[in-house]
Amino acid sequence: MEIRRIGPQIGAEIVGVDVKTLDAAGFAAIYRAWLDCNVIAVRDQQLEIEEFLAYSRRFGAIEPHPSKSTRHPDHPEVTLLGVNKFGADGTLDMAVYRRGAEGWHTDGAYDAEPFKATQLYALAIPSRGGDTLFASMYAAYDALPERIRTRIEGRNAAYVYGGRSRRTALLDPEDRDKAPVFHPLVRVHPETGRKGLYFDPGKILHVEGLDPAESDALIDELEGYMVQPGAEYRHRWRKGDIVIWDNRCSYHLAAGDYPPEEDRIHWRVSIKEAGAH
Numbered sequence: 024m025e026i027r028r029i030g031p032q033i034g035a036e037i038v039g040v041d042v043k044t045l046d047a048a049g050f051a052a053i054y055r056a057w058l059d060c061n062v063i064a065v066r067d068q069q070l071e072i073e074e075f076l077a078y079s080r081r082f083g084a085i086e087p088h089p090s091k092s093t094r095h096p097d098h099p100e101v102t103l104l105g106v107n108k109f110g111a112d113g114t115l116d117m118a119v120y121r122r123g124a125e126g127w128h129t130d131g132a133y134d135a136e137p138f139k140a141t142q143l144y145a146l147a148i149p150s151r152g153g154d155t156l157f158a159s160m161y162a163a164y165d166a167l168p169e170r171i172r173t174r175i176e177g178r179n180a181a182y183v184y185g186g187r188s189r190r191t192a193l194l195d196p197e198d199r200d201k202a203p204v205f206h207p208l209v210r211v212h213p214e215t216g217r218k219g220l221y222f223d224p225g226k227i228l229h230v231e232g233l234d235p236a237e238s239d240a241l242i243d244e245l246e247g248y249m250v251q252p253g254a255e256y257r258h259r260w261r262k263g264d265i266v267i268w269d270n271r272c273s274y275h276l277a278a279g280d281y282p283p284e285e286d287r288i289h290w291r292v293s294i295k296e297a298g299a300h
Contacts, residue, residue: 164218229242
């Protein structure tokens with residue numbers, strides 16, 4: 024097994040390993056690299072869905088995504104990304120095609136216990152485009168001016184699925200009106216102890232303790248710090264890649280630019296803290 028750092032602050036690639044036969048020491052090395060690099064890509068895997076789930080559970084507890092319509096019919100804890108893009112009349116469903124491409128975000132901020140990690144396994148990759156981009160929350164926090172750090176330290180923000188725009192097309196109707204949850208804007212990573220700017224402009228409703236105009240202005244300002252030079256990683260997918268990212272310290276964005284007539288299909292799982300390795 025070889026672990027190669029890809030960017031100076033974020034991203035690593037792992038080759039020469041089969042995750043189906045990974046022993047405890049091998050997994051510990053992968054887990055350490057993941058904590059150090061926020062996002063890791065394990066190349067050249069051949070997995071059945073049960074094998075993908077078994078490997079994913081080594082990182083924590085798998086929880087079904089709230090978008091019930093995109094769950095795997097036999098394995099509801101798995102989301103099928105990129106399937107059923109076209110309606111019966113041949114119209115491209117942009118909610119499916121552009122999923123994850125609306126803006127930089129972190130998964131599960133609308134949940135009282137946000138997702139620890141998200142893991143994808145690539146089943147079909149288009150001839151061009153379809154990359155996933157990542158950026159470091161640590162770097163975003165480090166780049167904040169002192170006046171903003173002081174202002175947001177100890178302050179919470181309210182989140183819901185769909186955020187201020189209430190984009191909930193992928194949810195079933197009964198799941199569209201959940202009460203907001205609150206998370207600190209400065210989040211200390213429970214395993215590394217590092218501070219990050221925990222923030223999702225697409226799911227945030229408001230910053231606690233500020234009037235609406237002040238809250239919106241602060242949200243706009245924070246959004247400008249999310250992606251820092253030297254703290255990005257752009258993953259160019261290959262079939263057989265497993266990519267896992269740490270939602271506690273990284274943002275991501277789908278490029279949303281591949282030929283729509285081509286397949287870009289992944290299995291995805293959402294992982295929570297409980298039961299890690």
